[in-house]
Amino acid sequence: xxxxxxxxxxxxVEDKWYKFWEDNNLFKAAANLDKKSFCIVIxxxxxxxxxxxxxxxxxxxxxxxxxxxxxxxxxALWMPGTDHxxxxxxxxxxxxxxxxxxxxxxxxxxxxxxxxxxxRQQYGSTIINQLKKxxxxxxxxxxxxxxxxxxxxxxxxxxxxxxxxxxIYQGDKVINWCPRCQTALSDEEAPHQxxxxxxxxxxxxxxxxxxxxxxxxxxxxETMLGDSAVAINPKDRRYKKFIGKTLILPLIGRExxxxxxxxxxxxxxxxxxxxxxxxxxxxxxxxKIHNLEFINIMNPNGILNNKAGRYQGLDRFKARxxxxxxxxxxxxxxxxxxxKLSVGHCYRCHTIIEPYLSRQWFxxxxxxxxxxIDAVKKAKIKFYPSRWEKVYxxxxxxxxxxxxxxxIWWGHRLPVYYCNTCLQQADELTVNSEQLIVNKNGxxxxxxxxxxxxxxxxxxxxxxxxxxxxxxSSWLWPFATFGWPAKDEKIIKDLKYFxxxxxxxxxxxxxxxxxxxxxxxxxxxxxxxxxxxVYIHGTVRDIQGKKMSKSLGNIIDPLDVISEYGADALRFxxxxxxxTGQDVFLSKEKFEMGRNFANKIWNASRFxxxxxxxxxxxxxxxxxxxxxxxxxxxxxxxxxxxxxxxxKAYEFxxxxxxxxxxxxxxxCDWFIEIAKEDIASGRQMTKAVLxxxxxxxxxxxxxxxxxxxxxxxxxxxxxxxSIMIEPYPVSNAKLxxxxxxxxxxxxxxxxxxxxxxxxxxxxEPQKPINCLVSVDSKKDLEFLESLSAKFKQLTKSETTTFxxxxxxxxxxxxxxxxxxxxxxxxxxTTDIANQLSKLEKQIDLLEQSIKNTSDRLENKEFLKxxxxxxxxxxxxxxxxxxxxxxxxxxxxxxxxx
RNA sequence: GGGCGAUUAGCUCAGUUGGUUAGAGCACCUGCUUUACACGCAGGGGGUCAGAGGUUCAAGUCCUCUAUCGCCCACCA
Numbered sequence: 010x011x012x013x014x015x016x017x018x019x020x021x022v023e024d025k026w027y028k029f030w031e032d033n034n035l036f037k038a039a040a041n042l043d044k045k046s047f048c049i050v051i052x053x054x055x056x057x058x059x060x061x062x063x064x065x066x067x068x069x070x071x072x073x074x075x076x077x078x079x080x081x082x083x084x085a086l087w088m089p090g091t092d093h094x095x096x097x098x099x100x101x102x103x104x105x106x107x108x109x110x111x112x113x114x115x116x117x118x119x120x121x122x123x124x125x126x127x128x129r130q131q132y133g134s135t136i137i138n139q140l141k142k143x144x145x146x147x148x149x150x151x152x153x154x155x156x157x158x159x160x161x162x163x164x165x166x167x168x169x170x171x172x173x174x175x176x177i178y179q180g181d182k183v184i185n186w187c188p189r190c191q192t193a194l195s196d197e198e199a200p201h202q203x204x205x206x207x208x209x210x211x212x213x214x215x216x217x218x219x220x221x222x223x224x225x226x227x228x229x230x231e232t233m234l235g236d237s238a239v240a241i242n243p244k245d246r247r248y249k250k251f252i253g254k255t256l257i258l259p260l261i262g263r264e265x266x267x268x269x270x271x272x273x274x275x276x277x278x279x280x281x282x283x284x285x286x287x288x289x290x291x292x293x294x295x296x297k298i299h300n301l302e303f304i305n306i307m308n309p310n311g312i313l314n315n316k317a318g319r320y321q322g323l324d325r326f327k328a329r330x331x332x333x334x335x336x337x338x339x340x341x342x343x344x345x346x347x348x349k350l351s352v353g354h355c356y357r358c359h360t361i362i363e364p365y366l367s368r369q370w371f372x373x374x375x376x377x378x379x380x381x382i383d384a385v386k387k388a389k390i391k392f393y394p395s396r397w398e399k400v401y402x403x404x405x406x407x408x409x410x411x412x413x414x415x416x417i418w419w420g421h422r423l424p425v426y427y428c429n430t431c432l433q434q435a436d437e438l439t440v441n442s443e444q445l446i447v448n449k450n451g452x453x454x455x456x457x458x459x460x461x462x463x464x465x466x467x468x469x470x471x472x473x474x475x476x477x478x479x480x481x482s483s484w485l486w487p488f489a490t491f492g493w494p495a496k497d498e499k500i501i502k503d504l505k506y507f508x509x510x511x512x513x514x515x516x517x518x519x520x521x522x523x524x525x526x527x528x529x530x531x532x533x534x535x536x537x538x539x540x541x542x543v544y545i546h547g548t549v550r551d552i553q554g555k556k557m558s559k560s561l562g563n564i565i566d567p568l569d570v571i572s573e574y575g576a577d578a579l580r581f582x583x584x585x586x587x588x589t590g591q592d593v594f595l596s597k598e599k600f601e602m603g604r605n606f607a608n609k610i611w612n613a614s615r616f617x618x619x620x621x622x623x624x625x626x627x628x629x630x631x632x633x634x635x636x637x638x639x640x641x642x643x644x645x646x647x648x649x650x651x652x653x654x655x656x657k658a659y660e661f662x663x664x665x666x667x668x669x670x671x672x673x674x675x676x677c678d679w680f681i682e683i684a685k686e687d688i689a690s691g692r693q694m695t696k697a698v699l700x701x702x703x704x705x706x707x708x709x710x711x712x713x714x715x716x717x718x719x720x721x722x723x724x725x726x727x728x729x730x731s732i733m734i735e736p737y738p739v740s741n742a743k744l745x746x747x748x749x750x751x752x753x754x755x756x757x758x759x760x761x762x763x764x765x766x767x768x769x770x771x772x773e774p775q776k777p778i779n780c781l782v783s784v785d786s787k788k789d790l791e792f793l794e795s796l797s798a799k800f801k802q803l804t805k806s807e808t809t810t811f812x813x814x815x816x817x818x819x820x821x822x823x824x825x826x827x828x829x830x831x832x833x834x835x836x837x838t839t840d841i842a843n844q845l846s847k848l849e850k851q852i853d854l855l856e857q858s859i860k861n862t863s864d865r866l867e868n869k870e871f872l873k874x875x876x877x878x879x880x881x882x883x884x885x886x887x888x889x890x891x892x893x894x895x896x897x898x899x900x901x902x903x904x905x906x
Numbered sequence: 907g908g909g910c911g912a913u914u915a916g917c918u919c920a921g922u923u924g925g926u927u928a929g930a931g932c933a934c935c936u937g938c939u940u941u942a943c944a945c946g947c948a949g950g951g952g953g954u955c956a957g958a959g960g961u962u963c964a965a966g967u968c969c970u971c972u973a974u975c976g977c978c979c980a981c982c983a
Contacts, residue, residue: 013942013944014942016940016945017945075953084936183981200978201979201980208983225983227983228983229983240983272981273983274982274983276982276983277982278955278982278983281983282983283983284983285983289981289983291981291982291983292981292983293981294981319968333917340966350982350983351980364981396911397910399909399910400909400910400956400978403908403909403979404979406978407979412918416924423913426974458979472951490955515977517977518977518978521979548977569977574945585930585931586917586918586919586931588920590911591919592911592912592914592976593918593919594918594919595918596918598932599918599931599932601931601932601945602931602932602945604945605943605945605946606945607945608943608945608946609942609943609946611943611945612942612943612945612946613942613943615942616942616943616945617942618942619942620942641970660922662919663920663922666920666930669930669931670930677942678947681942682947717976734953759933761948761949762946765948765949765950767947767948767949768936768937768948768949771937773937773938774938774940774948775938775940776939805940854927855927857927858926858927861926861927862926865963865964868963868964869963870962870964871962871964873963873964874962874963874964875925875963876925878925879925879926879964882925882926883925883926886926886927889926889929890926890955
């Protein structure tokens with residue numbers, strides 16, 4: 010046993026056990042009708058991803074749930090996989106190409122995609138390997154990728170199904186456009202951030218009188234090049250008379266009309282608003298209603314085009330500066346005011362979004378949202394913490410159509426084909442007020458390329474070049490990972506068994522992107538919820554509360570923490586620090602807690618293993634247990650009950666604290682210390698209890714700290730199989746003994762008092778003392794006498810006398826609590842003044858407390874309203890306080906004399 | 907403009923349905939090479955629970971308002 014090192018070294022342990030678990034297929038889960046299923050689908054990390062603290066937290070929770078369920082005899086499946094992450098991945102590969110001086114256009118679509126697949130081949134499993142370091146017990150043989158052939162079939166199937174139902178349409182709309190990525194984005198992909206900007210007041214002269222103007226206010230002056238009207242509110246007295254008049258658009262010289270619309274806010278700016286239908290969603294609506302010209306002034310890359318006159322070729326922000334200068338020179342810039350505005354930013358590259366008119370594909374969301382709203386309202390799906398339900402419902406009830414087409418190459422290409430012949434014959438596609446394409450001629454939606462056009466039999470057919478939003482594949486994750494819509498027997502069996510899944514664990518920023526859409530897809534395609542519980546955890550931040558990001562340089566790399574402190578330390582620290590749903594502020598030092606705890610577990614185990622031989626342990630018989638053994642079993646079962654309850658309720662940090670408290674402060678601090686002498690004297694029952702407690706504790710902690718628990722487990726006598734497949738401990742209520750708990754509390758406070766007295770009296774730590782304990786009742790006396798050897802051992806006293814109400818010995822210092830007074834024979838000098846002041850303080854506190862309590866008990870309202878239990882409690886408290894006060898006063902008076 | 911969260915010890919945070927003297931980890935102070943562990947042991951100091959009002963026999967906990975910080979949503983050009 011001596012080969013066990015003094016310090017726990019996770020490096021020697023973790024990889025070994027992970028390999029063992031994988032080699033023995035312990036993460037594997039197939040449909041098994043003899044067991045209940047428990048399934049979690051992993052939030053698929055991006056293939057470009059590297060493990061960060063957010064992943065560490067997210068996956069630790071999932072692993073805890075899965076391991077807990079597995080040990081509770083569920084058929085537990087954690088379905089892993091990665092997401093192709095369209096824009097993100099394309100950006101990574103394009104950056105790589107740029108280093109070679111190439112663009113994706115240089116390669117062409119096909120060659121570029123080959124490059125991406127090659128990249129994926131090389132780096133795509135990085136994050137999977139990192140999850141393994143964390144201890145994630147996913148069924149890796151099932152690992153899915155959103156661009157797998159089967160998965161892509163599911164995506165196409167879904168597109169076609171929605172198209173057939175009229176829920177997908179192509180339309181011209183002002184959408185969020187990223188000029189850097191050069192693609193459309195959904196509203197969720199263009200989060201707004203507030204900027205300190207300006208409101209510019211521009212003067213537009215009248216056609217018939219160039220010395221008169223209408224002043225408009227705008228935050229994006231460059232868009233004036235595309236103006237096709239100025240709008241005012243018809244009720245606005247200032248402008249009423251101008252309705253229908255013509256203005257000359259400065260710099261461009263185009264004639265534009267003044268129109269009236271109720272949408273215009275008279276109080277904002279000047280009350281007159283420039284209308285740019287191709288570059289603003291509101292103006293677009295106005296343009297539709299008033300039949301205005303849609304003038305697109307910009308190329309997809311944010312450079313102004315030939316509609317921009319002499320500003321053609323300039324970047325949108327350079328053009329803004331120049332236009333302002335020019336207007337100023339012409340005397341047409343009235344003023345500039347500081348103005349806060351919130352602007353959309355590309356969620357991938359943070360470039361400012363351009364509202365941009367283009368033809369895109371959309372999903373009509375309102376019909377999909379309905380069952381998804383009901384499911385949450387009727388609690389078929391529950392959020393933890395529940396406050397997220399409101400956020401979810403608010404979004405769902407105001408849901409907008411979803412722009413799903415992206416002008417990039419990496420992703421699922423739209424299963425849409427165009428017949429050139431039909432398109433040429435068809436009139437320009439007309440769009441009705443709902444943005445639905447009315448004339449579908451020429452559009453063919455199909456899983457594979459049709460050989461000829463079903464309408465005209467032409468073979469001049471080409472595929473739409475757009476790909477689908479990444480989330481258009483992710484929203485199918487809970488069932489497409491099982492192989493839906495294929496009809497193989499195995500796939501159907503698995504789906505039926507594991508779907509709906511049990512819990513989904515994710516961060517709040519993913520609720521709209523993914524959680525909400527999965528719920529909608531679940532109802533639409535599986536006719537059922539995708540999961541019943543959604544656990545939303547907080548965001549991991551640095552110690553100043555900032556999000557961790559590479560650019561801020563405030564990242565704590567989980568892999569560093571693992572290599573320095575171990576995966577168990579990482580997991581345990583994260584979970585204990587993070588309270589339900591709150592953001593967590595991290596610094597490296599915080600992981601010391603987990604490391605220290607692992608080390609404590611290690612050393613306590615080392616101690617037990619050094620003292621327990623390989624021989625068969627005696628059976629534990631309740632009747633043969635002594636007080637401390639009964640006590641620790643009571644505490645163990647109390648802990649077991651609470652931890653199980655907490656894990657079922659997603660109270661992870663509570664369970665971590667519970668386990669920490671039990672193991673460190675009850676088992677190690679008291680039981681092992683007390684047990685040392687019993688071990689020395691060869692008491693077999695104590696050894697059996699030690700081993701039992703350790704075993705049960707290891708099982709309890711295993712979901713949180715899988716590696717160290719497995720390592721120690723494997724070293725225990727008579728252990729042959731993995732702790733992973735042990736049944737999770739169940740609390741035995743009969744062993745929870747409140748009376749013993751109270752008695753031990755009494756004993757513990759007695760020991761603490763003695764130790765405290767020692768320090769106060771400056772008695773050297775090792776010096777044996779003579780201790781007299783006076784108790785109030787015979788019952789207490791008997792109890793203490795049964796523990797008298799332990800008392801001596803723990804207080805290092807040479808002689809100990811217990812008695813009922815002894816008289817105070819001369820030359821002694823003393824200390825008291827309600828049930829006892831302790832006297833230490835005084836030798837040499839002691840700091841009496843210090844003693845007195847301590848006692849005075851104690852007296853003050855007690856007197857205050859007694860006053861409060863008796864006031865309460867004299868209050869008739871209190872007696873009338875408070876439950877009996879509380880009244881009794883207060884009466885008891887008054888008694889014990891009085892009792893203690895009396896004792897302390899005696900000590901005080903004696904000492905003073 | 908709406909919504910949510912936070913404000914408790916020097917720091918980071920717990921505190922279940924209101925009910926004894928408000929807890930933990932870290933940091934701090936005093937001791938300790940006590941043969942499991944200094945990543946440790948023993949003892950200790952430290953809080954007007956952001957502020958104001960209210961409900962109640964009883965408020966850190968419930969209600970209202972205020973302040974500060976943070977996050978999310980929203981087509982104020």
